[in-house]
Amino acid sequence: GAVVSQHPSWVICKSGTSVKIECRSLDFQATTMFWYRQFPKQSLMLMATSNEGSKATYEQGVEKDKFLINHASLTLSTLTVTSAHPEDSSFYICSAGLGGAHQPQHFGDGTRLSIL
Amino acid sequence: AQSVAQPEDQVNVAEGNPLTVKCTYSVSGNPYLFWYVQYPNRGLQFLLKYITGDNLVKGSYGFEAEFNKSQTSFHLKKPSALVSDSALYFCAVRDRTDSWGKLQFGAGTQVVVTP
Numbered sequence: 001g002a003v004v005s006q007h008p009s010w011v012i013c014k015s016g017t018s019v020k021i022e023c024r025s026l027d028f029q030a031t032t033m034f035w036y037r038q039f040p041k042q043s044l045m046l047m048a049t050s051n052e053g054s055k056a057t058y059e060q061g062v063e064k065d066k067f068l069i070n071h072a073s074l075t076l077s078t079l080t081v082t083s084a085h086p087e088d089s090s091f092y093i094c095s096a097g098l099g100g101a102h103q104p105q106h107f108g109d110g111t112r113l114s115i116l
Numbered sequence: 117a118q119s120v121a122q123p124e125d126q127v128n129v130a131e132g133n134p135l136t137v138k139c140t141y142s143v144s145g146n147p148y149l150f151w152y153v154q155y156p157n158r159g160l161q162f163l164l165k166y167i168t169g170d171n172l173v174k175g176s177y178g179f180e181a182e183f184n185k186s187q188t189s190f191h192l193k194k195p196s197a198l199v200s201d202s203a204l205y206f207c208a209v210r211d212r213t214d215s216w217g218k219l220q221f222g223a224g225t226q227v228v229v230t231p
Contacts, residue, residue, distance in 0.1 A: 004159075009157075034218070034219075043223045043224050044206070044221050049218065091157075093160070101212050101213065102165070104150055104165055105160075105219055107152075107159035109158050
């Protein structure tokens with residue numbers, strides 16, 4: 001149980017394009033989901049906390065107009081990288097949990113974004 | 117403020133030998149502690165967690181971790197490493213009072229198991 005699906009796995013697109021990444025909790029409802037960015041062989045950097053039915057909470061230094069988050073249902077959160085540029089190339093990962101501080105987060109398989 | 121330290125960037129071990137990945141933390145109160153593993157181009161997989169009780173926690177794939185409150189450590193161990201255990205390992209903590217709170221991750225430790 002507690003499976004998180006992330007789509008797409010890989011995206012290659014031209015500079016200036018907007019890219020949408022989906023994160024779905026397949027067998028549970030997730031009021032809160034998290035979006036991370038990871039550089040090669042580094043730790044996860046939390047970008048934002050996605051809350052169902054309300055605005056996302058962004059971490060300091062993350063441009064909310066650049067990284068649009070929508071959490072319209074209890075099983076789906078989306079991250080849209082708007083007008084992407086090569087510096088936005090990275091590995092993006094989402095996670096969701098069953099709720100409760102003792103519960104582990106369950107992670108999607110990540111999305112490799114390459115902007116040419 | 118919470119912080120998690122994984123003092124080793126990389127751990128090298130021969131297959132069949134014991135594996136230890138170190139983690140220490142600095143938090144207020146008694147946090148929940150987690151270990152995750154990441155294979156290349158994949159998300160993180162949950163291995164185990166410490167909530168309360170027995171200081172030795174057993175998890176997936178033969179891994180276990182020992183919680184030491186006095187040393188504020190939560191080291192990950194495996195008695196006999198496999199080549200397939202080669203991956204990136206993350207220690208994480210969460211405040212007990214924060215139901216929807218963020219996980220604080222360590223920097224990660226690359227484990228290389230040689231045949």
